[in-house]
Amino acid sequence: MPRWRIPLRAPVVLAAAGLLLAGCANPSTGSADDDPTKPVTIKFWHGWSASGEVEAINDSIARFEKLHPNIHVQSTGNVTDATLNQALRAGGDEAPDVVSSFTTNNVGQFCDSGMWADLDPFMKKTGLDKDKTFPKSLLDYTSYDGNQCALPLLADAFGMYYNKDAFKEAGITHPPKTMSEFVADSRKLTKRSGNTVKRVGFMPNFRFYQNSPDRLFAQWGPTYFDKDGTSRLAKEPASYEFFKTAKKLMDAQGGYNALERFRTSFGDEMSNQNAFLTGKVAMHLDGEWRGLMLNDDKAKFDWGVAPLPVPDDQVEKYGRGYLTGTVAGIAHSSKHQNAAWELLRYLTADTDQVVKFANAIHNVPSTKAALTSPKLDADPTFRTFLDIAKNKYSQVLPPSTNGGMYVVQLQDFSYTEEAGKVPNLKSGLQRLDKLIDADTLQSQN
Structure with a gap:
């Protein structure tokens, strides 16, 4: 489903599915020894499913293949985090090479489990300066504990x-x-x-x-x-x-x-x-x-x-x-990681591509250059959200090793509190803290 159609309670399913991933101490090992100039087919899994959005991502892939005629991309849409995590656990030839998720809350799991490859070596090798390319707030939700295992692929801003x-x-x-x-x-x-x-x-x-x-x-x-x-x-x-x-x-x-x-x-x-x-x-x-x-x-x-x-x-x-968005990375199990990086770099860091994709699906672009591009949709209401995305005080949720479970717990507490069923707010928040900490500890064991 499109990102904006994810139900409010989606983190429950995603966090539960993430337990599959969190328990994987030895993810399948891929390879970054491939030659990205040689003919190769790579698999890209994403979550878009609406016809206009699928058309936009397919157009993006067609532009990439024109620039890289040796790399053929097999695209699969409407993929949930649960399906993605199961495939990454299994590894093998059917697993994806480039992966994406609508759930920034799960980045902590993606990075901490080792299922998504560390992207810093690829950026260093190809000269991509992430701090100059992406807004800091978006980098914050695509990394965990020093591991930059994902990059932002468009964003959402709330106003x-x-x-x-x-x-x-x-x-x-x-x-x-x-x-x-x-x-x-x-x-x-x-x-x-x-x-x-x-x-x-x-x-x-x-x-x-x-x-x-x-x-x-x-x-x-x-x-x-x-x-x-x-x-x-x-x-x-x-x-x-x-x-x-x-x-x-x-x-x-x-x-x-x-x-x-x-x-x-x-x-x-x-x-x-x-x-x-x-x-x-x-x-x-x-x-x-x-x-x-x-x-x-x-x-x-x-x-x-x-x-x-x-x-x-x-x-x-x-x-x-409040900011959130799509994140994308490279499967640790991929044996074509350099070719996968070429696709990931194009989708996330090429200014013209990011602008075209943002205009096509009416999402906020996720690079500094794209956010100020004169080619962006000039609709003033849309530009309000661009300003929110660029605002240095805008906030993203912090990543956690137990994914979005702490957000689900905050939701459950808030439902009870707004109904007047929390007699003492301080005591209630203290119990909430203990519950979040207990679940975090469990996910680390």
């Missing part, structure tokens, strides 16, 4: 879509920049008929569409782990401010129960019954792809895009957002 007509009706002149403005505007934009909610300013419930708690939490710039790798959410001041703000958003619009009842009336996220598209939500956390969908569905109101608000004491960081 806020807002209904300009609803803003005008409510007398609001600009999108909120601070959390206090966010709460006040949400209250003004909420419409009721008696006890029934007709429209909310912002739906804060963590089960709603893209509202995984880590995405809004990023606006505080939290630190998830201490230097020794232990979870520190109970020690992180931002944790308390985040949940306090989430409750303020709830209370300003009728409370958890009313909002949860209203949420269950929403249509499917990817359909023409999307709650923002149908006017039931006036401000909406989402990624750069939503603009293209709003245009395709011919939204019946004027809409705009802005960065999500920041805490009142961090106004200078306004413009930040």
Whole structure:
């Protein structure tokens, strides 16, 4: 499925599948002794499945093969992390050479298990300076513990879509920049008929569409782990401010129960019954792809895009957002690693290729040069997300050896907390830290 269609709970499946990978102490050994100028066929596995996206990746491969006529690429799409991990465990001639994943949370497993090859030797050999080529935030989520086993292959940035007509009706002149403005505007934009909610300013419930708690939490710039790798959410001041703000958003619009009842009336996220598209939500956390969908569905109101608000004491960081994306690497078991590197380098670091691919599937480009290319889509709403991606304060999730399990645990805790079932937030966060640390320890054994 396309990256933006990954369900909110996908990390559960991926993290469980990752246990297959984490337990592999002796991955199949490949070879970097091949001559990339000789005729060879390599296999590339990726997760794209929508027709337009598959067409875009196939066009990318065709451009590569034109530049490298000796290298033939067999492309396989719609591949999940679970399938990929099983193939890498098995190794052999049927295993892929170049691999990709939509799940940045699993990079820690990919690197720590040894299943994805260290790319630093390839970059050194071919003169690719990763620090000059890729934004630091994207390098952060493609490496783990000093091992650069992946490179970014386009990115996603999250911001806020807002209904300009609803803003005008409510007398609001600009999108909120601070959390206090966010709460006040949400209250003004909420419409009721008696006890029934007709429209909310912002739906804060963590089960709603893209509202995984880590995405809004990023606006505080939290630190998830201490230097020794232990979870520190109970020690992180931002944790308390985040949940306090989430409750303020709830209370300003009728409370958890009313909002949860209203949420269950929403249509499917990817359909023409999307709650923002149908006017039931006036401000909406989402990624750069939503603009293209709003245009395709011919939204019946004027809409705009802005960065999500920041805490009142961090106004200078306004413009930040949550970043994630596709990652790609070379299978450790590949016996054609130099040829595989040629494909990987082209897909991730060639400026024209990155720009063409980004424009084709409406994702954020993942190199510094591509982000400033005049050939990029000039749509101003899309460029808002480019600015979020370039913002030095934007945040990515830290990699962990147990993949995205800590994000799943944060989600589960947040569902309970927003429902008012956590009597003491500090004690609850302390229990959450212990649970995350226990799972991390188990994945290392």
